[in-house]
């Protein structure tokens with residue numbers, strides 16, 4: 001069970017003056033249970049890559065296989081497989097349309113033909129994951145909620161489909177720092193509780209570094225780095241900068257301290273780890 005890209009290239013508007021190759025020769029295998037972060041500069045091909053994962057777009061060349069099924073074929077198996085990949089696009093709240101929060105989240109499960117009891121169970125569970133109290137919010141209009149709450153309703157609608165893979169394209173765009181932390185905390189909780197495979201697209205290395213167990217860095221439509229966050233920040237700094245993204249601020253700080261002779265362990269990814277690593281340096285000690 002996996003998502004596999006085999007030599008995938010995608011060109012928008014081929015054969016026209018606007019032709020643009022967005023991703024080139026991508027080879028990538030995403031394994032069950034992974035939390036994959038995809039980062040890269042604007043226009044590096046992140047969204048195009050992710051939209052292949054549920055067959056929203058099909059490769060111009062190459063193949064995308066989800067659980068062994070080639071998504072570019074036309075068959076019942078493809079329809080069923082596409083449902084296994086839940087997609088949260090940028091500003092998903094723009095797709096809310098029902099009169100109540102309950103009806104909006106229930107829309108997808110109902111479309112699957114599930115019984116009312118099962119639909120209710122899924123709505124309740126999805127609301128719990130995104131931190132919305134079922135009784136308090138179920139009858140509210142989604143359009144009278146705050147921006148962050150609307151987004152949570154939209155994400156709950158995808159969680160209620162109980163996908164095997166959950167792909168989120170910049171889910172925190174436009175939210176304040178608190179709203180961002182909440183959304184990421186909820187995604188992390190869902191990943192830990194259910195083992196769902198998460199694919200998270202972000203501009204922000206800091207967000208991705210804290211959560212992902214694997215990161216790919218996109219640069220001009222190609223994968224320039226692929227590995228666990230600590231490895232990438234240690235050995236791939238030049239490629240990270242070349243891709244137009246930054247290492248997380250804590251890593252940058254520790255790197256600087258190290259360069260200035262303080263022998264800190266510079267592979268911390270969070271502020272807590274950074275503090276520990278600085279406190280571990282014996283007082284007054286310098287590297288040389």
Ligand SMILES: Nc1ncnc2c1ncn2[C@@H]1O[C@H](COP(=O)(O)OP(=O)(O)OP(=O)(O)O)[C@@H](O)[C@H]1O
Pocket residue numbers: 012013020021022040041042043044045046047048049203
């Ligand atoms: N619908 C489209 N039609 C034509 N070109 C497109 C379309 N969508 C994307 N592109 C082009 O494909 C390239 C990759 O875009 P894509 O949106 O995949 O990058 P991205 O890394 O997700 O960018 P961002 O971080 O800004 O969302 C860009 O050059 C973009 O202009």
